[in-house]
Amino acid sequence: MHKKPLKHHINLKLLKQKWVKWLLVFGASIFVFFLSIYLCTLWGVFGKLPTTQDLKTIEQAQATQLLDCNGKLIGKYYIYDRQPLPFNAFPKHLINALIATEDVRFYEHNGVDNVSLLRVFFKNILLGNKSAGGGSTITLQLAKNLYGRKQYAMFSMLINKFKESIVAKRIERVYSKEDILTMYLNTVPFPDNTYGVESAAQKFFNKAAKHLTVEEAATLVGTLKATSYYNPRKHLEQSKSRRNIVLQQMEKYSYLTEVATDSLSNLPLTLHYKSFNHDVGLAPYFRAAIKKEVLTILDTLKNKDGEHYNLYKDGLIVHTTLDSTMQAMAESAMKMHLKKLQKTHESAFGKLAPWLSNSKLIQSEIKKLARYKTLKEAGLTTQQISDSLAVKQPIELFSWEGDTVRNVSIIDSLKHYLKFLNTGMLSIEPSTGAIKTYVGGIDYRFFKYDHVSQSERQIGSTFKPFVYTAAIENGMKPCTYFPLSAVTYTNFDDWTPTNSGNKNEDPYINYNLEKALSNSVNTIAVKVFNEVGIPKVITQAKKLGITKDLPEEPSLALGVAEINLKELTGVYASYVNNSLPVKPYAITKITDKNGRVIIDFKPEVSSEKAYSDYTRQIMLEIMKTTVNYGTASRLRNVYGLQNAIAGKTGTTQNNKDGWFVALTPKLVTVTWVGNDNHAIGFKTTSIGQGANSALPIFANFYKQLNANSKFNTITKSMFEKPKAQVLQDLDCEPEKRDGFLKRLFKGKKQKKKKFDVN
Incomplete structure (x- = not known):
């Protein structure tokens, strides 16, 4: 009691x-x-959660389509592919491997496995038994795959876990277990930035998912635990060990017999690696650039429900100016030339190539690697880091002869990629700025940096026409003569510009403006620049549409300024567009899935002429001479092009960059070739000069245009007829030699002067 x-x-x-x-x-x-x-x-304090109705539309989500100027499909943007593998296309052993390894109670829970969570809490947290598993479910992982995770100021992991658990339960209420497995296997990330089991099967085993063997399916499922650590391409033994654990899990839950598990575990892990990547196909750099632009545009627009449009599921249609046929020609021309040029480039350096022998350069690049920085932050010594980066593993490498998987170290891979020349090429309609071709690099899979939209490089001699334009615009006559001889400018550190390849040129020879520019004479370009004055040239460049702040120094005449290729193309368009610069553009309109226009775009053409009609016609005639008799004459005598073409070649100091600008009445094309690493140039000027490195891409491209009658309106168009005054003012001898008395007087003068900066 x-x-x-x-x-x-x-x-x-x-x-x-x-x-x-x-x-x-x-x-x-x-x-x-x-x-x-x-x-x-x-309640949505940390961001709106998808409702049950939102989740019902996942399977009906429509990809945004990217169309060229003729309505041809050239790309799609989506999260969930509208045409994934159906459930019956997955082999049974793939499903078994997934469930046995990732979520053995999949058919019993409602998205969140409370039993597993309790097991994890008691065994993992309280008892420290790491074998208890992670408590996640396939549905939770699907929620993460579909909607991602966000960073918050505090408690990010907790908030994301709660979000995923709420979404997972909603998914389970909307979809059957088969539907969830189908969505999961079509969206789950595998190693090497591969999404979906079909892509993974194609990449690692070169076969469709339905043909995966038991051990191959187990290999792929095994990578889901840690896609980098268990990447079979990088870590074959680790991946094999993980594969065998998956097989043991399948045996544990009666999906395999003990005999079968032992037999399969003893098999070697054999890959048939083949890149299966959405970065391939037509115009990958263009598609990537448009994606960024469209995402920015959609941030400013809302649909009838007051919500922002979703690029990945709203079925939008993006109409562009690109011509897919011309784009295919441009890419073909680029590959044809760069493959040959790369071979010449490597042969010229031989065993003394900087990517092989310049230890200072190589060490500098090694220190920029993400892997190096990670190891450094982890406290490893320099020697330990070097040892780690020297470990060899199977890596897919780009090659013009065909991509290969080779057993190389990270350092080997770095040296391999350091050697490659890259390129940028843009063609626009000069009257509007409409982009017709867009080549941002040699291969988007391996070289993501876009040399059309992102890159800024020294433009070399392609700046000279802007100097001459300023000169003509400020009253200098085309038949003004300047001596070839070099001059030292004492107020700029005794700078003495010289001409390339002419060590024994006659100092008493004088060129008029046409001959000087068409032959890209450095000494005369600087003298013209000095005559006009730095401020006037810079003012003229701004009128042309150059937005970059330009260096106020005489070397600007030779193109030391770093300018974006896209901007440069719009500037040059003015010479065949009534003196009006344009801004290159690619999107004409975006419509919703029902065809309703939600936004459209008009050409951005300058409302004011950058220079007079007289100046334009003079400059165009001079740049025609560049093609007919000057530095770009190989267009005529090597490639046999007889079209109406004007142009300008460009080569920068130390042969780092090669340029070619091609002006035709209906198309303006700019090409650049160089190494991504500014420290590596061409071995010789003969290889690196714009006429050899960049011009052939345009030549091969235009030859293809000529062969297709569809483009006759471009290839058969003619330049405007110059006025009589223009022809009269150009009617003089290209060069003249000083008389005896002048030679005598000049010989006694010091070849030094100050540069006019006013």
Whole structure:
């Protein structure tokens, strides 16, 4: 009879203990904290969660289509492919491997496996038994795959976990277990930035998912635990060990017999690696650039429900100016030339190539690697880092002869990629700026940097026409003569510009402006620049549409300024567009899935002429001479092009960049070739000059245009007829030699002068 009161008394006494009170308060606080975070997540405080109705539309989500100027499909943007593998296309052993390894209670829970969570809590957290698993489910992983994770100021992991659990339960209410497995296997990320089991099967085993063997399916499922660590391409033995664990899991849950598990575990892990990448196909750099632009545009637009449009599921249609046929020609021309040029480039350096022998350069590039920085932050010594980066592993390497998987180290891979020349090429309609071709590099899979939109490089001699334009615009006559001889400018560190390849040129020969520019004479370009004055040239460049701040120094005449290729193309368009610069553009309109226009775009053409009609016609005639008789004459005598073409070649100091600008009445094309690493140039000027490195891409491209009658309106168009005054003012001898008295007087003069900066 006395036991109950005594027990009650003890409980009351215990509750009065301070440490018990604090423990209860602490426990209640933790509970309230977690409940508050959960409710805030549920109520959308940390961002709107997809509703049940939103989830119902996942399978109906429509990709955004990217169309060329003729309505031809050239790309899609999507998260969930509208045409994934159906459930019956997955082999049964793939499903078994997935469930046995990732979520053995998949068919029993409602998206969140409370039993597994309790097991993880007691075994992992309380008892420290890491074999208890992670408590995640396939549905939770699907929620993460579909909607990603966000970073918050605090408690990011907790908030994301709560979000995923809420979404997972909603997914389970909307979809069947088969539907969930189908969505999961079509969206889950595998190694090497591969999404979906079909792409992974094609990439690692060169076969469709339905043909995967048991051990191959187990290999892919095994990588899901850590896609980098268990990447079979990089870590074959680790991946094989993980594969065998998956096989053991399949045996444990009666999907395999013990005999079968032993037999399969003893098999070698054999890859048939083949890149299966969405970065391939027509115009990959263009598609990537348009994606960024469209995402920015959509941030400013809302649909009838007041929500922002979704690039990946709203079925939008993006209409562009690109001509897919011309684009295919441009890419073909680029590959044809760069493959040959790369071979010449490597042969010229031989064993002394900087990517092989310049240890200072190589070490500098190694220190830029993400892997190097990670190891450095982890506290490894320089030697330990070097040893780690020297470990060989199977890596897919780009090659003009065909991509290969080779057993190389990270350092070997770096040296391999350092040697490659890259390129940028843009063709626009000069009257509007409409982009017709867009080549941002040699291969988007391996070289993501876009040399059309992102890159800024020294433009070399392609700046000279802007100097001459300023000169003509400020009253200089085309038949003004300047001597070839070099001059030292004392107020600029005794700078002495010289001409390439002419060590024994006659100092008494004088060229008029036409001959000087068409032959890209450095010494005369600087003298013309000095005559006009730095401020006037820079002002003229701004009128042309150059937005970059230009260096106020005489070397600007030779193109030391770094300017974006796209901007340069719009500037040059003015010479065949009534003196009006344009801004290259690619998107004409975006419509919704029903064809309703939600935004459209008009050409951005300058409203004011950058220079007079007289100046334009003079400059165009001079640049015609560049093609007919000057530095770009190989267009005529090597490639046999007889079209109406004007142009300008460009080569920068130390042969780092090669340029060619091609002007035709209906198309303006700019090409650049060089190494991504500014420290590596061409071995010789004969290889690196714009006429050899960049011009052939345009030549091969235009030859293809000529062969297709569809483009006769471009290839057969003619330039405007110059006015009589223009022809009259150009009617003079290209060069003249100083007379005896002038030669005598000049010989006694010091070849030094100051540069006019006013």
